[in-house]
Amino acid sequence: MRQARCSVQCLHRNLSCFDRGAELEIEDLTLVKVSLPLHEGMWCRRLACLLGLPCWRSGRAGHGSLGLPRGTRTVPAAAARCHHTAPESLSCAWQLHGDHLELRYANTLMRFDFVWLRDHCRSASCYNAKTNQRSLDTASVDLGIKPKAVRVDETTLFLTWPDGHVTRYGLEWLVKNSYEGQKQRVMHPRILWNAEIYRQAQVPSVDCRSFLETDEGLKEFLQNFLLYGIAFVENVTPTKEDTQILAERISLIRETIYGRMWYFTSDFSRGDTAYTKLALDRHTDTTYFQEPCGIQVFHCLKHEGTGGRTLLVDGFYAAEQVLRQAPDQFELLSKVPLKHEYVENVGDCHNHMIGVGPVLNVYPWNNELYLIRYNNYDRAVINTVPYDVVHRWYTAHRTLTAELRRPENELWVKLKPGKALFIDNWRVLHGREAFTGYRQLCGCYLTRDDVLNTARLLGLQA
Ligand SMILES: C[N+](C)(C)CCCC[C@H](N)C(=O)O
Ligand SMILES: O=C(O)CCC(=O)C(=O)O
Ligand SMILES: [Fe+2]
Structure with a gap:
């Protein structure tokens, strides 16, 4: 298995949504390296949540601390819960529900509406890759549509629709474009x-x-x-x-x-x-x-x-x-x-x-x-x-x-x-x-x- 390290660079202070994982960069899997410069107070608390680490309260109310001294610290990745892709979590699990498809990939649990899945089809007849524009007329999609067949391989989700049309989605693309993926990004x-x-x-x-x-x-x-x-x-x-x-x-x-x-x-x-x-x-x-x-x-x-x-x-x-x-x-x-x-x-x-x-x-x-x-x-x-x-x-x-x-x-x-x-x-x-x-x-x-x-x-x- 490949190794990963999250290197978290906190430049000065909290970024308002920094804690939602946008800046985490995974290098290998064994270590999470956290650099803590100035102003670690509240930033640490957010970082702690993000990484799933315990957060010790320091004397002053409202201020958290990772309990780490200033400087670079190394903590085991086992404790880390980065939402980013880590090789061990690359397997994909899915479940078809009455009105949506649930997909777990790269530590992200995503839920997709069927009309959304049909609407975002990137096949040549639905999407013009030259102009990056949708050709599919969304209003022509049956609002009660449901895929006839679902299949997933290592990289791709395949959906077959009632009329036989096949939609393929790269799993990485879905993580990047899902609501669940977006709301964790800034x-x-x-x-x-x-x-x-x-x-x-x-x-x-x-x-x-x-x-x-x-x-x-x-x-x-x-x-x-x-x-x-x-x-x-x-x-x-x-x-x-x-x-x-x-x-x-x-x-x-x-x-x-x-x-x-x-x-x-x-x-x-x-x-x-x-x-x-x-x-x-x-x-x-x-x-x-x-x-x-x-x-x-x-x-x-x-x-x-x-x-x-x-x-x-x-x-x-x-x-x-x-x-x-x-x-x-x-x-x-x-x-x-x-x-x-x-x-x-x-x-x-x-x-x-x-x-x-x-x-x-x-x-x-x-x-x-x-x-x-x-x-x-x-x-x-x-x-x-x-x-x-x-x-x-x-x-x-x-x-x-x-x-x-x-x-x-x-x-x-x-x-x-x-x-x-x-x-x-x-x-x-x-x-x-x-x-x-x-x-x-x-x-x-x-x-x-x-x-x-x-x-x-x-x-x-x-
Ligand atoms: C910059 N310039 C001098 C052209 C316009 C100034 C606009 C002033 C206005 N009270 C405001 O705050 O929008
Ligand atoms: O005079 C200035 O330095 C700024 C004035 C001002 O606020 C403006 O022009 O928007
Ligand atoms: Fe002004």
Whole structure:
């Protein structure tokens, strides 16, 4: 029998869904090697659950520990219950029930609806492998369909349908594509941070030339961006045109009411506080769009004066703290729909935008947080829930705000000409200190799908 080792790399802290096994990599079967760097508290507890190890409570309530010292430890694989494929579990067992097929493979118990099994058939007549599109008309499938015969060999499940059509599924494909397989995976591996974690990570800025001219440079940048929700490019020529070239290297620019590429100074040319010298508390932008802009690019072209530092806060880190302290409040923030609104009547600019959605947006199948809408300036009248829910919502909002405002969660940076900042506007909040003097920023918004597309084409999980 082959041997396997799970090597679990915990970069800094918990990733919100890291504990669901996404990062486990099996090398051989005898050892589970666990590297435990800083911040092992709650992370250990999750890891312990994942690996099926005992978890000893340490002095402080709510904190678990594997009982291992810092550093690398080795534990027997017998204790491990990774859901990932391990050779000894590669045998496949199945059972046909009245309305579904149960399949156990690679330590995963999967249940498949018969219509689903017919609908996802990858045979040439049902699926066009050239275009990766379904040809089968799903509406033509009998909703009471049931396979006539089922057979499994080492790698494949064979189903024969009443009309004689045969469907084949690779067992690995089923694990990857089943609900049970999905809910244990994360869409986006990420490292949640506070100022200390981010600083300690010493995430490098990527040089402009390497970003523009090499795949490695671009990939390094995107990996940083996906993990932390912020990333910097340095040595950029401080012009709007050069900033646009950067943006277009990774994405289509998302044109909005502010234009495609924008410049802004404190001239109140638009009816928004951003166009003043005032401080701006942490927030995400365009909460008043049905789909808030995915990414924001900032490049400070000029500042002759004082103040004006940029504030960055990882909204997912703060939300994770709310989830730990008060899961019911987290849930409320993820359920109560809210409106955000942009009403502008300045000069020739007349706009009225409304976006509806909860503060915390989670995928329903794995509870992964994917979007935070947080902008107290632009939040509209709450008229979507009754008074008692409103009160509980304000309490939950206060808890989240307290986390977002913890000084240790604040990363302050002074944007300078030459250094462009990309912010994941679905995750990281930004703000700014009041300033004096002439300050000019340029930038744009990017379409999230296109940034993720570029990342996937470079082989990153996005
Ligand atoms: C970035 N740029 C200056 C173009 C627009 C600023 C938009 C400000 C708005 N209150 C919001 O948060 O969405
Ligand atoms: O002036 C700044 O640094 C940022 C202002 C802001 O929040 C924005 O433009 O979205
Ligand atoms: Fe903003």
